[in-house]
Amino acid sequence: MTAPPPDPSDATPKTLISQGAEALVYRTTFxxxxxxxxxxxxxxxxxxxxxxxxxxxxxxxxxxxxxxVRARGLGIPVPAVYFVDEANGxxxxxxxxxxxxxxxxxxILASPGGEGKVDAMMVRVGEAVGRLHKADIVHGDLxxxxxxxxxxxxxxxxxxxxxxxxxxxxxxxxxxxxxxxKAVDLYVLERAFSSTHPKAExxxxxxxxxxxxxxxxxxxxLRRLQDVRMRGRKRSMLG
Amino acid sequence: xxxxxxxLQLEHIPRPHTVYITLFKDVKNATFLRDQxxxxxxxxxxxxxxxxxxxxxxxxxxxxxxxxxxxxxxxKLRTRNVHSETVFCLSPNNNITDAFKRFGIxxxxxxxxxxxxxxxxxxxxxxxxxxHLERSVEGTAVEFTDENLLQETVVDWAKVxxxxxxxxxxxxxQSLLNEKAIGGGLKSLEVEVLGKLVVRxxx
Ligand SMILES: Nc1ncnc2c1ncn2[C@@H]1O[C@H](COP(=O)(O)OP(=O)(O)O)[C@@H](O)[C@H]1O
Ligand SMILES: [Mg+2]
Numbered sequence: 001m002t003a004p005p006p007d008p009s010d011a012t013p014k015t016l017i018s019q020g021a022e023a024l025v026y027r028t029t030f031x032x033x034x035x036x037x038x039x040x041x042x043x044x045x046x047x048x049x050x051x052x053x054x055x056x057x058x059x060x061x062x063x064x065x066x067x068x069v070r071a072r073g074l075g076i077p078v079p080a081v082y083f084v085d086e087a088n089g090x091x092x093x094x095x096x097x098x099x100x101x102x103x104x105x106x107x108i109l110a111s112p113g114g115e116g117k118v119d120a121m122m123v124r125v126g127e128a129v130g131r132l133h134k135a136d137i138v139h140g141d142l143x144x145x146x147x148x149x150x151x152x153x154x155x156x157x158x159x160x161x162x163x164x165x166x167x168x169x170x171x172x173x174x175x176x177x178x179x180x181x182k183a184v185d186l187y188v189l190e191r192a193f194s195s196t197h198p199k200a201e202x203x204x205x206x207x208x209x210x211x212x213x214x215x216x217x218x219x220x221x222l223r224r225l226q227d228v229r230m231r232g233r234k235r236s237m238l239g
Numbered sequence: 240x241x242x243x244x245x246x247l248q249l250e251h252i253p254r255p256h257t258v259y260i261t262l263f264k265d266v267k268n269a270t271f272l273r274d275q276x277x278x279x280x281x282x283x284x285x286x287x288x289x290x291x292x293x294x295x296x297x298x299x300x301x302x303x304x305x306x307x308x309x310x311x312x313x314x315k316l317r318t319r320n321v322h323s324e325t326v327f328c329l330s331p332n333n334n335i336t337d338a339f340k341r342f343g344i345x346x347x348x349x350x351x352x353x354x355x356x357x358x359x360x361x362x363x364x365x366x367x368x369x370x371h372l373e374r375s376v377e378g379t380a381v382e383f384t385d386e387n388l389l390q391e392t393v394v395d396w397a398k399v400x401x402x403x404x405x406x407x408x409x410x411x412x413q414s415l416l417n418e419k420a421i422g423g424g425l426k427s428l429e430v431e432v433l434g435k436l437v438v439r440x441x442x
Pocket of ligand 2: 169
């Protein structure tokens, strides 16, 4: 993939790994060539007024960085932030060595009986989301691509996804005490699971029960999830 | 005596710039050096850091990186110059006085990390720094490496834990060296500390 470099005067090698609507994401290094890092850069949007664009970019970058810092400070598994350049639209953060939950599910569920191997990963997903919600942080885009699983001991751990589950991509996150917002997070994740793999829908029950056990408010959010599902179904019936 | 000086360019920071770094152990004239800073003696424009508070090269470089960034972005510098800014940028909070007390040179300092920047507007040569430090610091210079920070200038783990509010279990040189040998340890602590430095900048 090719894209304009985030800063033309920056000679450090970087590889584009993802190009979303908002951000270009690179694998690079930070400070020294031996420290791997992820660079998330929001390029200028030339169709917007420059002053407005600069303000929006700064706001989004700081919001994403603050949520990561807040979560990390509470011991919630998210990447550590290394450096924020809000004027340039960049966040440098810890490189998570591993794969997405989506990739792990794709790899494991492809083989018969694979379901049995991911139980523990489901529990860790539920617990991670539970801890996030306990801290009144709502993710806003909880998909199986925005959940990563660390490699264990430097070896590829697609088999079983035994590593720590790490929440990434807080670009749409916010601080919220609302049960509704938390239930919507779960609903989005549920949809993501069922679209990742047909067998994954059943597995999601393990995510929810781990979530319900993981913090005091969990059960209430699960009840609220029922309402959100109902509304979701109605909406899809109306087309 | 000729002292080893590390000179390097920081990643993602526009060239030309150079960072010169020297590490001293058994320093005997910390009071004198500190007095020069306090008096604003322009010959002593260095970041003088108490090396007992520094866990690794990357730890020190992260502060230097943030400081030079603050210098290059209009209105970002919070202290007198890029050198004092480096000491400030080691702190997880916005209290400047507190940062100097925690990370800067004190009369009691015996392990000293000296950082000097050469920038477009204030270029300095390796030779000039070398001869100035050789004349000014009474101590033994050692190379700026992770091993020397851990074993020669010695890390005060209790201080590190307190400065960054990190749990101090297993926070000691031996366990880190053991873990480093198998490829973990120091790296995960570095990640944690770098994350703490950013708390100040995001507010
Ligand atoms: N800290 C990280 N370490 C490793 N890979 C990451 C990290 N953050 C993001 N990625 C990878 O980059 C992709 C895009 O990053 P993300 O923050 O989700 O951007 P977007 O907002 O464009 O979705 C992720 O799906 C993941 O594969
Ligand atoms: Mg994403």
